[in-house]
Amino acid sequence: MSTITLTTWSLEMTSPQDLVPAAVPGPETTVARAEVPSPEFSRFLYASVGGDIHWTDRLSLTRAEWVEHLGRPGVETWVAYDRGTPAGYVELDPQPDGVVEIVYFGLLPDFRGRGIGGHLLSVGTARAWDLARRWPDLAPTRRVWLHTCSQDGPTAMDNYLRRGFKLFKTETEEKQPTPTPGPWPGA
Structure with a gap:
């Protein structure tokens, strides 16, 4: 079996x-924090957003592992809604040194290309910067970072750059191609 070259870019x-905020796509689009940690909802978002772009690392987590992760101080999930329907999400994961990683960000396939992603990334990034206001035991944010790769959506990198993120690292590796699990892994 032939390998593929996977490129991963880290931005900060x-x-x-x-932060260069994107325009708000319209009054029908809202972004709200999921204040009650819900492993079922988070797994739904993860599988639905990442099913066609090779997100698989969290699919094998148990419910208890999801609960543990989501219950860590400062871990936040911000959800974009289009007329009440979940359209995408951004997950923030703070570290003790004031660094906040945007560990997951994306839209469900039917909501891509409609201006929602730029707005969601703008809100998520702004919330990463003011995370310590909601979590007083955390250090003030001094850096926000994320990574994307060549298997992510075709507009991901451009969105990050337009919002003001700067590239600081590029890595490539050879790996075996894997099929995408789709929005209903195992179904």
């Missing part, structure tokens, strides 16, 4: 002033 923002 080192000041809240670097």
Whole structure:
């Protein structure tokens, strides 16, 4: 079996002033924090957003592992809704040193290409910068970072750059191609 070359890009923002917010797509689009940690809802978002772009690392987690992760102080899930329907999400994961990683960000396939992603990334990034206001035991945010790869959506990198993220690392590796699990893994 032939291999594929996977490129992973790491991007960062080192000041809240670097954020270049996208336009709000319209009054029918809202973004809200999922304040009650729900492993079922988080797994739904993860599988639905990542099913066609090779997100598989969390599919094998048990419910208890999801509960443990989502219950960590400062881990937040912000959800974009289009007329009440979940359209995508961004998950924030703070570290003790004031660094916040945007560990997951994306839209369900039917909502891509409608301007929702830029707005969701803008809101998620702004919430990463003010995370310590909601979690006083956390250090103030001094850096927000994320990574994307060549298997992510075709507009992901451009969205990150337009919001003000700067590339700081590029890695490539050879790996075996794997099929995407789709939105209903195992179904």
